[in-house]
Amino acid sequence: MKLFISRFSVMCRLGMSEEEVIDAFRQEKFPELEMTEGYLPGGVKVPLGRVNVPFTPSGSGPSRNDEMISQAVSQIADVITEAKKRFTAERVGAVIGTSNLAVSEVEQNIVANSASPRQLCYDARLSRIGDLSGIFRKMTGCGGPVYTVATACSSSARAFISAARLIEAGICDAVVVAGTDTLSRIAVAGFESLGVLSLEPCLPFHRSRSGMNIGEGTAMCVLSHEMLGDRSTMLMGYGASSDGYHISSPEPTGTYAAIAMKDALKAAGLKSSDIGYVCLHGTGTKLNDGMEAKAVAKVFPDVPASSIKHLTGHTLGASGIINEFICSLVARGEISLPFHPYDSTDVDPVIDDFNLVTEPDTAAGRPYTVSNSFAFGGNNAVLVTGPCRD
Amino acid sequence: MIFSFGMEGALGLSPELPERSDWEKWAASGRPFPESDGRISSPDIPMMLSRRLLPGDRAAVEVLLHLQKDADLVPDFVVFASRHGELLRSVTMLSSLADDGTVSPTEFSNSVQNTPAAYYSMVSGNHAESVSLSSGDDIVTMALTEASAAIMSGDAKCCGLVFYENPVSNAIMEIPRDGPSYGTFAAGFLLRKGSSFRIASSLTDTMDPVQLMRYILTGGDGDVAA
Numbered sequence: 199m200k201l202f203i204s205r206f207s208v209m210c211r212l213g214m215s216e217e218e219v220i221d222a223f224r225q226e227k228f229p230e231l232e233m234t235e236g237y238l239p240g241g242v243k244v245p246l247g248r249v250n251v252p253f254t255p256s257g258s259g260p261s262r263n264d265e266m267i268s269q270a271v272s273q274i275a276d277v278i279t280e281a282k283k284r285f286t287a288e289r290v291g292a293v294i295g296t297s298n299l300a301v302s303e304v305e306q307n308i309v310a311n312s313a314s315p316r317q318l319c320y321d322a323r324l325s326r327i328g329d330l331s332g333i334f335r336k337m338t339g340c341g342g343p344v345y346t347v348a349t350a351c352s353s354s355a356r357a358f359i360s361a362a363r364l365i366e367a368g369i370c371d372a373v374v375v376a377g378t379d380t381l382s383r384i385a386v387a388g389f390e391s392l393g394v395l396s397l398e399p400c401l402p403f404h405r406s407r408s409g410m411n412i413g414e415g416t417a418m419c420v421l422s423h424e425m426l427g428d429r430s431t432m433l434m435g436y437g438a439s440s441d442g443y444h445i446s447s448p449e450p451t452g453t454y455a456a457i458a459m460k461d462a463l464k465a466a467g468l469k470s471s472d473i474g475y476v477c478l479h480g481t482g483t484k485l486n487d488g489m490e491a492k493a494v495a496k497v498f499p500d501v502p503a504s505s506i507k508h509l510t511g512h513t514l515g516a517s518g519i520i521n522e523f524i525c526s527l528v529a530r531g532e533i534s535l536p537f538h539p540y541d542s543t544d545v546d547p548v549i550d551d552f553n554l555v556t557e558p559d560t561a562a563g564r565p566y567t568v569s570n571s572f573a574f575g576g577n578n579a580v581l582v583t584g585p586c587r588d
Numbered sequence: 589m590i591f592s593f594g595m596e597g598a599l600g601l602s603p604e605l606p607e608r609s610d611w612e613k614w615a616a617s618g619r620p621f622p623e624s625d626g627r628i629s630s631p632d633i634p635m636m637l638s639r640r641l642l643p644g645d646r647a648a649v650e651v652l653l654h655l656q657k658d659a660d661l662v663p664d665f666v667v668f669a670s671r672h673g674e675l676l677r678s679v680t681m682l683s684s685l686a687d688d689g690t691v692s693p694t695e696f697s698n699s700v701q702n703t704p705a706a707y708y709s710m711v712s713g714n715h716a717e718s719v720s721l722s723s724g725d726d727i728v729t730m731a732l733t734e735a736s737a738a739i740m741s742g743d744a745k746c747c748g749l750v751f752y753e754n755p756v757s758n759a760i761m762e763i764p765r766d767g768p769s770y771g772t773f774a775a776g777f778l779l780r781k782g783s784s785f786r787i788a789s790s791l792t793d794t795m796d797p798v799q800l801m802r803y804i805l806t807g808g809d810g811d812v813a814a
Contacts, residue, residue, distance in 0.1 A: 239689030297700065331723045331730070345723040345730035348673065348701035356719055360734060367740035369589070369733060384681050387689065388696030438717035442709035445640075446697040454715050574697065575706025577718065 199465060201362055201421050202586065205429035206523045207273030209266055210415035211247035211510045215273060216429075219523075223533035226558075228509050231399055231411055237386040244390075245399050246381060247413025247511025263380050264333060266416040270376070271337045277420050277427050278338055278374060284424065285371035291342030292374040293361045294334050295354030297515030298382055334376070342370045348515070351479075353377060354417070355518025355571035355579035359436045361421045372422035377519035380414045385514060392446060400482035402505040402538065403491065403554055405546045410481040413511020417519040419526075425586065431526040434468065434566065434582040437461030441576025447485055448572060452493030458578040459497040459568065466566070466582040473501045473582075474561030475528050475535055477521045477569040480505020481512050488549050490570065495550035498568065504536045504555040518571040518579065525567035525583045535559045589789040591732045593739070594782020596746070597655045598804050601647045602773035603627060615805035621798050623771040625755040632657075633711055640698055641707060642676060644754035647774035648704040652748045653712060655778045663778065665744035666705060666718040669731035669751050669797075673701040673722060676754055704752065727751070728800050729792045739781050750776040751797030775801040 206216050211229055213219035222228055231245035238244060251266050271278070281290045335344045343364060347357045354377025361373035379385075389395040389410065396409035420426055421433060437458040441449035448455070463470065476498050479490055482505075494503055506524055513520055527533045537555040545554055561567070566584045573579075600611040603626030614621070630638045630646045632653045638646055648668055656662055677699040681691050700706075702720035709718065723730040731749060738744035752774040775797045779785075785804065792800065 329724055343730055343733045345721055345727075345734070348720050348722055349705070349718075350700040350702055359717075360719065360737070363737035363741045363743060364733070366742075367737040369737055369740075383685055383689075384678070384691060384696070384699075387685060387691040388681070388693070388699070391691050391693040391696055440705070440709040440715050440718050442713055442715050444710070445703065445706050446693075457715070458717075573702070574700045575702045576709060577702055577705070579717075 199362065199366065199435055201365060201423055201433045202425045203431045203433055203526060203583070204274065204277045204420040204426045206417055206419045206526065207270040208417040208520065208523055209249050209270060210513060210520055211249065211413055214250065220527065220532050231511055237383050238390055242397065244386060244395065244397055245411045247411060247513065248381060249414050263378060266380065267334065267376070267378055268337060270416045270418045274418055274420065280426050281372035281420055281422060282339060287339055287341035289342055289371040290340045290373070291364050291370040292334055292338055292340045292344040292376065293357040294330055294346045295357035295377040295515050295518060296330060296346060296348055297350045297353050297379050298385055338374055340374060349577040350573035350575060351512070351514050352518055352571040352573035352577045352579040353515035355522065355569065355581055356438070357519070358421065358433060358522065358581055359438060359579060362433060362436065365421065365423055372420055372426065374418060374420050375519065376418040377516035378416040379513055379515040381412065386412050394483045396482060400508050401540065402480035402482040402507055403487050403545055403549065404540055405544055407482045407484065407487065407546065409483050410507060411511040413513045415510060415513040415516040415520055417516060417523050429530065430586045431529045432584045432586055434584045435462045435466030436582070437465060437580045439578045441578065443576050446574050448489040449576060450485070450489055452489045452496065454576065455489065455493040455572060455578045456496045458580040459493060459570070462568065462580040462582045468566055468582065470498050470501065472564060473498060473566050473568055474564030475525065475567045476501050476503035477525050477567065478503050478505040479570045479572045480507050482507055486572065487546070490572070491549035491552060494552045498552065500553055502535055502553050502555045502559055502561065504538055506536050508538065509536065521569040521571060522581055522583065525569045528561055529565050529567050529583050529585050531565070535561060590786055591736055591789065591792070592783045592786045594780040595785035596661055596778035596780055597659045598777050598801065599651050599655050600773065600775045600801050601628065601651050602771070611801065612805055615802045621770045623769060625771045628772060633707070637707055637711060640694065641703070642674065642754040643772040644752045644774065645704040645707065647772060648750045648752035649708045649711060651774040651776035652708055652750050655748065655776050659778050661746050661778060662714055663746045663748035664716045665738045666708065666716060666748045667721060667731055667734050667750070668702070668704045668718065669721045669727055669749070670701070670753055671722060671724065671727055672753055672756050674699045674703060675756060726793055728795045728797055729789050732792060735779055739779065745780065747779045748776065749779060750774055770798050773798065
């Protein structure tokens with residue numbers, strides 16, 4: 199399987215466009231996560247990977263989530279238009295990955311508009327995940343299938359799998375793939391309640407790691423069997439599995455994550471030794487990083503690997519496509535490998551040994567990449583990307 | 589588009605229609621669907637897990653477990669489709685946030701749309717890939733498209749497709765309705781490559797999951813109705 203991935207639109211802590219993210223990597227200047235009040239009780243500040251899009255009072259205009267999607271659509275409007283022109287709008291679909299459909303504005307206005315916490319007053323359709331597909335259809339003009347995939351933190355990686363199948367099955371010629379999630383108190387307070395939120399900048403795979411930081415983001419691209427514009431890469435394969443273990447903890451041996459990685463490699467027709475970089479899920483929690491280290495040590499023991507969660511925060515439903523975006527930049531040779539800025543002796547000695555990138559490095563000579571996404575409910579999705587070959 | 593599947597099983601579950609024969613009688617009767625948010629019996633789900641699920645999630649998991657047992661088939665791809673998903677949990681968590689700024693860890697863990705998929709995998713031991721899908725009025729067409737794409741692309745040999753809904757309102761908030769509501773229900777299908785069930789998307793575009801089930805139970809299979 200080889201499908202073309204167009205250039206990306208992207209908004210995350212690293213930058214508000216593909217160009218800004220590339221610049222950040224080339225200059226090695228990464229905006230720090232912002233210590234923010236108002237997401238946990240008692241005035242506690244948490245580091246958040248905020249994006250520079252203002253909050254809109256509920257009901258006074260498009261939601262922040264809609265605004266981010268609208269901006270992302272405009273960044274690749276020419277590619278979407280070209281797809282519709284080349285194949286007709288009816289042959290262009292869209293699959294959107296999201297996990298919480300940002301209830302930010304809703305949260306901000308609950309107290310103001312509700313008589314009491316026991317009697318909420320807001321239109322809950324604002325936070326109904328399925329309604330995103332209708333909004334997206336209007337924004338893009340896609341006339342083919344348009345739907346939302348919501349498998350928590352693997353949502354937008356899974357959106358690639360659904361999109362690829364729509365094309366492979368001959369239902370669509372091109373599919374817009376998107377991922378989006380914005381900051382919400384539910385997510386921050388929810389992860390805090392599970393004891394996996396770090397109040398300091400996160401340190402994935404570090405011996406002293408204490409959990410994750412939450413971020414937000416939106417990213418988008420067009421998948422097609424034909425190349426649509428410049429700066430393309432190729433989706434070579436994918437793999438997916440279910441842990442069948444626990445609703446919020448990963449299966450600790452990494453067995454099913456490793457199966458998804460092996461299946462993705464097999465589908466791509468590649469060997470582990472062909473891979474130059476693995477973009478890890480790497481949230482910074484004890485359990486995820488321990489599990490992922492075991493799985494990567496089984497399948498990619500020598501391949502340079504790193505997470506970007508310390509740079510973006512965990513963007514939840516958008517993290518899969520943002521990982522895939524980073525992999526595409528690596529496959530195109532646009533950036534060096536993301537690395538963890540701590541001494542290699544500080545890598546957690548308890549986790550299984552693999553080639554974690556802790557200093558500037560490149561994927562020299564091996565341009566194929568792998569991106570990992572794992573989620574609540576044990577939903578695992580792995581994508582393999584390579585350089586463009588017409 | 590014409591959807592074409594080998595239909596290996598179809599089963600519904602709701603508080604008022606707990607047995608297969610109840611659904612068959614209802615489908616043949618032409619009566620409106622008996623909406624209810626009452627209890628769902630889930631003998632195949634361990635009680636410790638079942639009690640954490642919303643009633644529609646419980647029905648969704650139970651239906652798929654039943655279908656695969658009846659057909660002696662284990663799906664290698666699973667699709668759970670719902671318009672509202674865990675919306676009720678969002679309302680509960682928002683209430684808690686407004687109250688004291690905290691969220692229950694159990695409520696949060698189970699608030700993801702793929703909660704039924706996760707519990708199905710835990711109970712059945714089936715580690716096949718699963719997807720949880722949402723859309724608007726066109727959810728039947730979109731979910732059939734996802735299932736069809738997996739089968740037609742050769743990635744799936746047997747797909748378990750389950751539509752389900754949970755109650756959309758609770759004591760905290762009455763949620764406005766913008767379409768028919770059926771309360772708690774699940775409607776599941778086991779699909780393979782084949783042509784024993786064919787239906788045009790122009791027809792499914794106007795159907796909700798309950799209407800699709802009625803169509804199938806009253807012998808609509810084979811009727812393309814383009």
